Amino acid sequence: xxxxxxxxxxxxxxxxxxxTLSCRASQSVSSSYLAWYQQKLGQAPRLLIYGASxxxxxxxxxxxxxxxxxxxxxxxxxxEPEDFVxxxxxxxxxxxxxxxxxxxxEIK
Amino acid sequence: EVQLVQSGAEVKKSGESxxxxxxxxxxxxxxxxxxxxxxxxGKGLExxxxxxxxxxxxxxxxxxxxxxxxxxxxxxxxxxxxxxSLQASDTAIYYCVRENNGYFDYWGQGALVTVSS
Numbered sequence: 001x002x003x004x005x006x007x008x009x010x011x012x013x014x015x016x017x018x019x020t021l022s023c024r025a026s027q028s029v030s031s032s033y034l035a036w037y038q039q040k041l042g043q044a045p046r047l048l049i050y051g052a053s054x055x056x057x058x059x060x061x062x063x064x065x066x067x068x069x070x071x072x073x074x075x076x077x078x079x080e081p082e083d084f085v086x087x088x089x090x091x092x093x094x095x096x097x098x099x100x101x102x103x104x105x106e107i108k
Numbered sequence: 109e110v111q112l113v114q115s116g117a118e119v120k121k122s123g124e125s126x127x128x129x130x131x132x133x134x135x136x137x138x139x140x141x142x143x144x145x146x147x148x149x150g151k152g153l154e155x156x157x158x159x160x161x162x163x164x165x166x167x168x169x170x171x172x173x174x175x176x177x178x179x180x181x182x183x184x185x186x187x188x189x190x191x192x193s194l195q196a197s198d199t200a201i202y203y204c205v206r207e208n209n210g211y212f213d214y215w216g217q218g219a220l221v222t223v224s225s
Contacts, residue, residue: 098155
């Protein structure tokens with residue numbers, strides 16, 4: 001099973017700043033089958049990025065994904081107030097699909 | 109518009125059985141894998157397993173194999189997650205998800221299952 005480790009656990013930033021979230025896999029994720037989700041408090045997660053770098057429908061272009069192999073990054077170019085929530089990565093290159101433990105982005 | 113609508117919250121006792129549902133609409137239900145994701149209180153997301161409603165083929169995470177049953181009725185566009193004997197540790201929110209080539213592009217609203225001992 002591929003273990004995904006997200007860092008940092010909590011990221012403290014101000015609105016307008018750039019956020020860089022990391023997701024590291026215990027082994028290579030084939031074909032960059034890596035997705036990112038956003039979860040607001042009390043809501044179901046929402047797909048942001050799939051295939052490591054493709055934005056899902058309706059996702060603002062301030063969200064971008066990059067990486068390959070074992071190292072992946074979600075970047076939020078300019079934080080809006082609604083972006084201060086929790087983010088998860090998920091790999092689907094090797095069964096069982098697995099999630100990272102999440103990164104919380106909080107207001108500094 | 110694609111929608112996954114789940115059944116409501118449940119409160120059960122240890123040892124009881126339970127079946128929760130997820131009805132899909134706005135797309136061709138038999139043609140997409142439907143999965144289940146668990147979120148324990150204050151914790152992260154865990155993939156439990158998936159089913160292809162077209163032929164009822166399933167795949168399970170080893171962590172959940174044997175403890176839950178995933179099924180589907182394509183005639184009513186509904187997937188199910190079932191327990192024969194609940195444990196207190198099953199207390200969680202359960203999300204159904206539509207799988208699109210491995211990632212989850214649509215999520216149900218979640219169903220809170222509370223199991224008391």
